[in-house]
Amino acid sequence: IKDIIVTLFIALLLVILVVFIFIQDWRATLIPTLAIPVSLIGAFMFFPALGFTINVLSLLGLVLAIGIVVDDAIVVVEAVQVNIAKGMNSKDATLDAMAKVTAPVIATTLVLIAVFIPVAGMAGITGLLYQQFAITIVVSVIVSSVNALTLSPALCSILLKEPKPYGGPLGWFFKKFNQGMDKTTDAYMSFTNVVARKLKRSVVFIVIVTIAAGIFGGMVPGGFIPEEDMGYFFVNIQLPDAASLQRADVVSQQVEHIMAEYEEIEYITTATGYSMLSGAMTSNSAMIFGSLVDWSERDLTAEEIIAMVNKRLMTEIKGAQVFAFGPPAIPGLGNGSGFSIMLQDKGGNTPEYLAENTINFIKAANEHPAIGKAFTTFQATVPQRFMDIDREKALKLGINLNDLYTTVGAFMGGSYINDFTRFGRLYKSYIQAEPKYRVNEEQINNFFIKNDVGKMVPLATVATIRPISGPDYTSRFNLFRSVEVTGGPAEGYTSEQARVALKEVAAEVLPQDMSYAWNAMSFQEEKASGQLGIILTFSLIFVFLILSAQYESWSLPFSILMGTPFAIFGALIALWAGRMISPTFENNIFAQVSFVMLIGMAAKNAILIVEFANDEFKKGDSLFDAAVKAARSRFRPILMTAFSFILGVFPLVIASGSGAEARKVMGMALLGGMSVATLLGIFMYPMLFVLIGKLAGYEKKREKLKAVEVENKLT
Template structure:
C-alpha cells in the first residue's frame, strides 16, 4: 500500500514534468498492485507445493551454504549487540539523525540541479553562419572544410549537408548552412555524442570566416531545435532592429565571461545588405499598368512564381518561372524586365521602380508580441543547466537596459516552470504514505517510527550522486532524481515496516518496547537484507546502461542504489530505536497498562493510540 500511495500525488501533477512523473507512477503502481495480488494468493499456494523439509546439502554447494550461514550467524550476533546499544541510546540516535538531516542540505549544495539530461540519441547537428550577404558559393566552400574535419571521425557514419538553410532560424539564406551527422551505433564508438560535439566545437571554431558549432537534439522532441538553453531577449521599448542586435551582442559578451557558460550564439543579424525596390505607383497608373500585374511580374522574375502542376513518368511535378541568375545579379539588369499595360504595350520595369541599397534584418522574431532575439547555448563542462540559467539571469540583471527584457523558451521554459515541484511532490508523497500507515495501524504516532528513516534514503541518494559526479558530470539532481527520491520513500518505509510490524505484534503479546524492538530486529534481519540486495541488484543494470536514454537511467539507478544502500545500512540499526522512541513519546506501555486495568474491571478500552 505504501508503494502505491507514494505515487498518488505524482500522478496528479500537470505540465510536462507531470507527464514524466505519471509514466513512472502508473507503471510502478500497477506493477505493485499485481505483485500484491500475487503475494496474497498465488505465492502461498506455490510455496505449499515447492517447500519441502530441509535436507543437508553436500559437496561444494553444501560447503558454501554452511559457510554463508556461519558468517551470517556471526554477523547477526554483532548486529544485535550494536542494535541493543543504539536502541537504549535514544538521545544519541536522535542527534545522529539531526546531523544526517543537516548533511543532506550541505550535500545538496554540491549536487547541481537540472531538468532532463542531454541524451546520446545517435546523431548531431552542425550550424554554419557566414558574414551578412555571403554568397552561396562561399558558404559551400566553408561547408567542404567542415566536411573534411568530420571525415576524420570514425564515430560519424553519415553527413547530410543543406547549404543555404538553417534549422535554428528556419530561414533560407545564402550565408547559412546546416548539417545532420549520423553517428555509428553506440557499441561501435567510445565517445558519446556530447563528447564528440565538444571536441568538434574546438576544431570548428578555428575555421576562419564563419561561426560554426555542433550541438545535439533536444532531450524531448518538439521542445526546441537543439539541446542546451534557449533565451529570448525582448525589445519592450519598440526600438529599431539595430538596437536589439546591439543589446544582444552586449549580453552575449557578458554571458561568455561567466564560467557557467560554454557557448551562446544567435542567428539574428540586423545589418544584412539588402535592395529596396521603391515602386512609383503614380507612374504605373499613368502608364496604364495594373499594380497587381506589376507586383506579380516583380515576384515572378526575381523571386519565382508557381505556374501549374504536370505529370511525368508517373510523378507529379510543380512548375515555377524565374529569371536566370545572370539577370538578377544587380539592379542594372532590371531594364531587361517588362510588364504589359492595359493597351498591350510592354513597359520596362526600370521606368516604374527605383532600387537603392539598405541594411536590415533578414528575418525578425516576435515573442509575446515583442521583437526578440533567440539566444541558444550550452552550459560549460562541470555545470548543470539550472546553473547556466541562473548565470544568464544574473547577466541580464546587470547589463540589460530598462527597455529590454527576457523570457525563457523551449526546454528552458519547462525547466523554470518545474522548478520547486520536486519538493512539493516529495512532501505530498510523505503525507499520503503517513495517512495510509495511520489507517493501517489505527494510530497517528506509529507511522512516525517508519517515516523517520526517510532521511537515510535521501542522504544516500545525494551522497552517491555527489561521488558519481567525480566520474561523470551527467549525475545531477534532475527530474529522474526526484522520481527516485519518491520511490525511495516507499522502499525505505518497506524496510521499516518489516521491523515495526513485528515489533508491534511482540509488544501486543506483552513484551516491553525495547524487548519487542530487539526481537523484531533479530527476526527480520535476514528478510530485510534479502529485500535490499535484490532491489540493489535489480537497479544495477541502470547504472551501466548505454545507448539512447542511458543518461536518465544512470541518474535514476545511482540515486536508487545509494538511497537503498544507506537506508538499509543505517535503518537496520536505527529502526528499532525509532519504534522505542515513538512508543515512549506515545506512552504505549502506560496505555497498555491502563487498558489492562480497565479490562480487569470490566471496562472497554476506547483509548486511541
C-alpha cells in the same frame, strides 16, 4: 527500447540469483521468481486502459519494479520457511505465516501507492514524465501484493518442504554463506542492543544525517532532463549578413568534408538557405544533419563526437559561424539541446535597439563561468535593397501592378511554371534570371515588363533601387518583439546553473524596458524548478496518513518515517560521488523520481521491523525486548529484499546506448539511497520504535488498560 529490455532481463537474473542465495531452495526461489512475470504482465494489461504505450519511460518503470515486486513474495516465503523449520507441515506453516505477514504486506503496498500519489497528480510535461514511472510502478506493486496474498501462499503450501542440504561446491558455498550470515546477525544484534538503549545519541545522529543530506543536496547541482546520445546531431552554419546562397553552399561542402573524416558519422544531409536555430529561410545560412553509426559500433558518445567536430570547425572554417549541437532531450521542445531564452522589447523600440542590447547580454553571458557559449542568429543591420515603385507612372504606361510584382519575383527569386514528363519521370520547370543578370541593382535595366498594349517597358522606367539595412526576420514572443538567445552550460555545469547565471546577467545588463522569458526546454525546466521539496513533503504526508489509518495511531508512523532521511542522504552522496566521474550526475527529474521511490522503500523496510515489534509489544514484551526480537527476526528478510532491489537497479548504473544518462542517474541515486537506508536503517528502526513508544507512553497506556481490565473483572 532494446537496451532497456536487455537491462530488464539482466535485472531479472540478478534478482533471482540473490533470492536463491538467501533462500537456498529452488522450490522456494521459484515462488518469488513467478511473482515477477505475473506483476509485469499484469502491469501491461492495464496499459491500454490507462492510455500508456510501451515506451522508454514505462519500460524503465518496469525495470525499477522488478526489485520491488519480489519483496512481498520473499516475505511470505521466508515466513513459511521459518515455520517449516520449526516442524510444521507446509499447509499449517503457510496459514500461520499469512496470519503474521498479511498486515505488513498490505501496509507496504499502501505506502508505495501513497508515496506516488502526489507525483501522479502533477500537471504539465513534468507531470507526464512522472506519471509514466509512478503509475507503472503502482500498478506493478498492486498486482504483486495481490499475488503475494493469493498465489504465493498457494504455491508455498504445494511446493515448500523441509529443504535438503546441498552437496558439492554449492553446499560448501551455502555453508560458508550461512556461517557468515550468523556472525553478521550476532554483530548486528550486539550493536542494535546498544543503539536501542542510547536514544538521545541516536536521535542526534539522525539529526546530523538529515543536516548532511541538506548540505549534499546543495552540493549536487540541479537539472531537468539529461542530454542523451540519440544517434544524431545538427550543425548550424551562419555566414555574414546578406551572403549569397552559393557561398553558403561552399561552406557547407567544407563542413561535409570535415565530418566525412569521422568513421562514427554514417550519413550527412545538408539543407542550404535554412537556419535550424531561427527557423527562418535566409540565403546566408545552412544546416547539416549528421547521423551516427549504431552505439555498438563506436566507442565515443554523441557528446564527445560533437566536441571533436566543433574543435575542428572553429579552427578550419573561416568566414562563417559554424557549430554542432545535439537534439533536444524531448523531441519538439526546441530546436536543439541547451538553453533558450527570449529577450523581449517591451518599450516598442526599433530592431536596432533590441539587437544592441542582445549583443551586450550575450557578451556578458559568455564571460560568466557557468555559460559555455551563448549566441543568436538575429541581426538588425543586414544589407538590403529597397525597390521603390512609381505606381502612378506605371499605370500611365499601362503596366499592371500585379504583373510588375510577378515579373520582379520571377527574375529575382524564381517562379514555378508547370510540370513535364521525360524519361518516364515527372519534372518541375521554374523560371529565373541567370545569376549574372542579378549581381547588382544596375541589372534592373535588363528586365522588361509587357504593358496592356503588348509593348515591353524597361523596369528601370518605373522602379528605383536604394540600399537600406534591417533584420532578415523578426519574431514575437508573448506579443513582444523578441530575440532568441541559445547556448549551453560550460563543462562541469548543469542547465540549472546556466539558467541562474542567465538570470544574473539579465538583471545586470538589460534596461528597464526589456525583459526575458524562457522558451522550449528551458521553460519546462523553470516551471518544474522548486517542486522537489513540495513533492517529497506531500509524499511523506500521504504515507503518514495511510500508516496512521493502518495502525490506528498518530505516533507509530513516526517510527517508520523518521528513517527516510537515510535514503535521501545516500542518494545525494551517490550523485555527489558520481559527479567526480561524470558531470551528468545531477539532481534532475530522474533523480527526483528516485527520491520519491526511496521514501517508499525505506518505509517498507521500517514497516517489516515496526510491524513485528508492535505485535510482540501487544503480546506483553517491553518496548526494548519487542524491538530486539523484531530486529533479529526481520534482519535476513530485510537484507534479502534490499539486495534484490539494489542488484535489480545495478544494471542501470552501468547502462550504455540511447537513454543511458537518465538510467545512470536513476540507478546511481537508487543504489546509493537503498544501500545507506539499509546499512543505517536496520540499526535505527528498532531504536525509533523504542523512542516513539516511550514518548507516546505505550507502556504506561498498556498498564492503565490492564488495570482497567482487572478492575472491570473485579466489579
